[in-house]
Amino acid sequence: MTEHQSLPKNLVADLGARARNAAAMLAALPADTKRTALLAVAEGLRAATAEIEAANALDMARGAENGLSPAMLDRLRLDAKRIAGMADGVAAVAGLDDPVGRVIDTVERPNGLVLSRVRVPIGVIGIIYESRPNVTADAAALCVASGNAVILRGGSEAIESNRAIHAVFAGALAANGLPADAVQLVPITDRAVVGAMLTAEGVIDMIVPRGGKSLVARVQAEARVPVLAHLDGINHVFVHASADQAMAEAIVVNAKMRRTGVCGAMETLLIDRAYPAIPALIAALKVSGCEVRGGPGLRAIVPDLVPATDEDWDTEYLEAIASAGLVDGLEGALCFIARHGSHHTDAIVAEDAEVAEAFLAGVDSAIVLWNASTQFADGAEFGLGAEIGIATGRLHARGPVALEGLTTYKWIGRGSGQVRP
Amino acid sequence: MTEHQSLPKNLVADLGARARNAAAMLAALPADTKRTALLAVAEGLRAATAEIEAANALDMARGAENGLSPAMLDRLRLDAKRIAGMADGVAAVAGLDDPVGRVIDTVERPNGLVLSRVRVPIGVIGIIYESRPNVTADAAALCVASGNAVILRGGSEAIESNRAIHAVFAGALAANGLPADAVQLVPITDRAVVGAMLTAEGVIDMIVPRGGKSLVARVQAEARVPVLAHLDGINHVFVHASADQAMAEAIVVNAKMRRTGVCGAMETLLIDRAYPAIPALIAALKVSGCEVRGGPGLRAIVPDLVPATDEDWDTEYLEAIASAGLVDGLEGALCFIARHGSHHTDAIVAEDAEVAEAFLAGVDSAIVLWNASTQFADGAEFGLGAEIGIATGRLHARGPVALEGLTTYKWIGRGSGQVRP
Incomplete structure (x- = not known):
């Protein structure tokens, strides 16, 4: 492997290792702690309106210079109203029921072993998205609320806006007892990082692409990590x-x-x-x-x-x-x-x-x-509150996917010394 | 693409298209029809004991010629007792509760739209396995009972045994109103077919490898189709x-x-x-x-x-x-x-x-x-009756996977003219 190839891979491995540690801590947190932290994020976004607008102005200026279309510039643009909407969105996610710890079913076996399937976070989620900086807040909130660590890779055209939003998350989460690495933003805009994320099996547990059809198509074609997405809505x-x-x-x-x-x-x-x-x-x-x-x-x-x-x-x-x-x-x-x-x-x-x-x-x-x-x-x-996406694949989750779709389950068995004959 | 490469691909595409048609029919069948058919398969396996033993004798003779180890020959071997065990296994699967049609949850929205998540079969399952011919019956029964069409790719060393078992399925299913293509056996032993199955995205919905660690590792490394498996049990x-x-x-x-x-x-x-x-x-x-x-x-x-x-x-x-x-x-x-x-x-x-x-x-x-x-x-x-495998992946299903893990869900909404404001 050349150095050029290994840099993004090493970066993703490092982000992933931090995310895995954060995920272990997040999985153990009670719903109230996550809720309080997300409400603090919402408050923090409102308080940082000026900083986020200033960061966004840098992206907008560079975007205009680079000849982005009016439609793309509109997607990129943040103003006080949109930032308030973003904060409201995070607060709404904080108000959703926490699926973690929910018991799917329980059975007592004839030998007395009591088995339950209990919802747990998936672990580490990768979000790959384009120019809308509000996805940063939206996706991060859904992942944190469901106990997952998230690695965000937004479009290079929105990097300053995304950094400003991410700084609010990092600060508010850490101030409320959550690991700061619960929400990480890929710090560089090198496109090769996307490829490294898509092939980071065992490091990232699920990738959610958020954006246009060409992004989703690329992700589906290249990913070795499971992808939650839909390509078409015909x-x-x-x-x-x-x-x-x-x-x-x-x-x-x-x-x-x-x-x-x-x-x-x-x-x-x-x-x-x-x-x-x-x-x-x-x-x-x-x-x-x-x-x-x-x-x-x-x-x-x-x-x-x-x-x-x-x-x-x-x-x-x-x-x-x-x-x-x-x-x-x-x-x-x-x-x-x-x-x-x-x-x-x-x-x-x-x-x-x-x-x-x-x-x-x-x-x-x-x-x-x-x-x-x-x-x-x-x-x-559908009453799910918010969604991380709509899935047309056949496994794991289908249709609108919200907090529950960001969890998996484990089997917990409580015995009294049972051994298998 | 050379002709050599395209042959297995075309074969898998053809098997897949037949399986997809069969899956559409299977998905609509009531539990009783599937149960009756599987009980007929169990009866058919018992009735075909002599034919299956004769087919197995050909595999055993070729295996001995090819220098298979005593352990491998033992895995390959079928006798009247093992065939009876296989039939009992199919009958036991026939007795399991059918997950298809089970309502996971239902909500009535404020606008009167009633939304339910309802279990449906996944569609087309591919099973890739090695020398144990009993997997043919075991896996096929689980797939049919959960309304899935299955494409079976067993080890070349067991091809005669597998054909004899498959013939019983095809006959008994068709005689009981199920599509004969519900259970298909890959008719050739070319190893390239495995590669074609593993990359048949959209044709095969899920692959289950059944066998040793090297098989599972190959499947996990090469598959583009989702895989349900575990590699290690440390x-x-x-x-x-x-x-x-x-x-x-x-x-x-x-x-x-x-x-x-x-x-x-x-x-x-x-x-x-x-x-x-x-x-x-x-x-x-x-x-x-x-x-x-x-x-x-x-x-x-x-x-x-x-x-x-x-x-x-x-x-x-x-x-x-x-x-x-x-x-x-x-x-x-x-x-x-x-x-x-x-x-x-x-x-x-x-x-x-x-x-x-x-x-x-x-x-x-x-x-x-x-x-x-x-x-x-x-x-x-765990009280699941039988299992298609144990999964250590984090998505879809975890731990022992039986009939429910071979289903997915769809959202069904029943309205009275609702339009979205």
């Missing part, structure tokens, strides 16, 4: 023949247009060939400002649509465009979603309960909804 | 100063000597420097036939011990050898286990409940036991 709404017309129109328009850039947005509308009000449904979507790209069957009924190409059915637009096509009832919808879906969130609108239940059972996605908008795909809307 | 028993002397001796001897070759066997004995009966404890272990390799502190008290080298503390002997050393109370034991343990199973013997609870909380292993032998680390002993 979400379907299926309007069944039995759907209430007004409800169908309201849900479809909301699912697509409430916010087009979120991962829970509808991308594809599937309409049962037997649904009696197809033109009105398409009209509602168009009136809301959505471009509708139609399949051939649909265009025979609603002629003035952009034709959908093969590619459209596999596209996550994240803007005011939807593909729409006719399918033959439930079976047609299930086949279509199995072929083109991304296992994120899919919904049916139907009055026929039997069909709806068959849809809920038959669609292999993290979230399946009946008579509700796909835009509910969100940890807060 | 398990500790810590005898605290407060331990009951007779209990400590009984547990230590049982943990090491009941069966030395199992992954739950004790490998390292840690004795609190303040424990009052150290020589008697070592004597009990030696009387049971165990070689004790002692650290310097222990040898100062019990002189006639083989000196333990640095390597000994990180060695899984799997035979009648134990390393043993003195530690300074609970804190010393926790540090030692953190440094040398393999996160499998560790136990404390103590009468002091406060110390014991601190040990249970502080040891970061899949299984932690108080006043019980580490040899209980076993799915059947």
